[in-house]
Amino acid sequence: MKIFSIALLGWMASSAGAQVTTYTPTEITQIVTTSFQNDDFATLDKMAIQFRTTKSRSSSGSWNLAIFYSNFRNAMYEGGKQNSDEQWQRIEEKISRWVATTPNSATAPIFLAWAQLRHGWSYRNNGVDNTVTEEGFNKFLHYVSMSENILKKHKRVSSVDPEWYVMMLSLAKHRKMNDREYGLLYEEALKVEPGYHDTYKAVAETVSPMWSGNIAQLSALASDAVRRTSAVEGNALYARIFWSVSDRYSGVWYHILSTGGWPLMKSGFEDMIKQYPDDWNKNAYARFACKAGDVDLFLKLTRQFSGNPDVEAWPGNSFQQCRDYAARMRPTTPI
Numbered sequence: 001m002k003i004f005s006i007a008l009l010g011w012m013a014s015s016a017g018a019q020v021t022t023y024t025p026t027e028i029t030q031i032v033t034t035s036f037q038n039d040d041f042a043t044l045d046k047m048a049i050q051f052r053t054t055k056s057r058s059s060s061g062s063w064n065l066a067i068f069y070s071n072f073r074n075a076m077y078e079g080g081k082q083n084s085d086e087q088w089q090r091i092e093e094k095i096s097r098w099v100a101t102t103p104n105s106a107t108a109p110i111f112l113a114w115a116q117l118r119h120g121w122s123y124r125n126n127g128v129d130n131t132v133t134e135e136g137f138n139k140f141l142h143y144v145s146m147s148e149n150i151l152k153k154h155k156r157v158s159s160v161d162p163e164w165y166v167m168m169l170s171l172a173k174h175r176k177m178n179d180r181e182y183g184l185l186y187e188e189a190l191k192v193e194p195g196y197h198d199t200y201k202a203v204a205e206t207v208s209p210m211w212s213g214n215i216a217q218l219s220a221l222a223s224d225a226v227r228r229t230s231a232v233e234g235n236a237l238y239a240r241i242f243w244s245v246s247d248r249y250s251g252v253w254y255h256i257l258s259t260g261g262w263p264l265m266k267s268g269f270e271d272m273i274k275q276y277p278d279d280w281n282k283n284a285y286a287r288f289a290c291k292a293g294d295v296d297l298f299l300k301l302t303r304q305f306s307g308n309p310d311v312e313a314w315p316g317n318s319f320q321q322c323r324d325y326a327a328r329m330r331p332t333t334p335i
Helices: 025-037 041-054 064-075 085-101 107-124 134-153 162-175 179-192 197-207 215-233 236-246 250-258 262-275 279-291 295-302 318-329
Strands: none
Touching: 025 041, 025 064, 041 064, 041 107, 064 107, 064 162, 064 197, 085 107, 107 134, 107 162, 134 162, 162 179, 162 197, 179 197, 197 215, 197 236, 215 236, 215 250, 215 262, 236 250, 236 262, 236 279, 250 262, 262 279, 279 295, 279 318, 295 318
């Protein structure tokens, strides 16, 4: 998608001064899970409004609103991932009650749209298109259409929330939205909230080589995101965007290395850690430094960890592999 051929809106607002809330991601997980299980929709609405209006961040700089929605996507399974029609119908009926009884909820239609999309994925599964049955693909597209219709029906109420645009931008790659329409949707999303990281990440997914795009478009997106957010975050969005996609698509990381993109990635992490010197960010930065062969930086960052390496930041056995690599390259500098 050549979305950047359209003149995009400039920086319209700032998330400067965004506070770090006292909520931890673990606490958000617990509240979202318990509230959804107990049909406590009022608590979910109240939390979403708080995160949306305060633009609060976690200690790593992630938007608490994004953490909230991410945790809902896990909570809605209610302990099971069997992907049966009965399971999804139960979930959709539950959220539909919330939509019906709280017509001013911006959050409920977004939750319902996500549940419908995941119901569709239960038919499509995660294989490439030529491995999906015709029946499975048609059912998937049916649920994509249902999800989009719910969002459009409730746009007046729900589009105050940047996650509404994240959902719409994510759905676009499944229904082949044309470039102009997609570009206008992107502009509209950034007019509502130009600093929301997940808007850029949703577009990054769409313009990645895995879907309809290519590396050049992904790089253009990262540059545009930095241009729009640099007054607040420096080059951090460059690192956050490539961090979000490179672990899933190995070709993206090879492109960064082969085209000299590591200094930009490095600059992004430096700006990120200046604002948010959280161990999660330092672990991620150290892992990418290792992948880039920047051994001295890897060693420097590991000495800045407040404790042991965060295992969730190091897929597989990657920390030990990096440690072994550093030991070979710098035998007189132990970790």
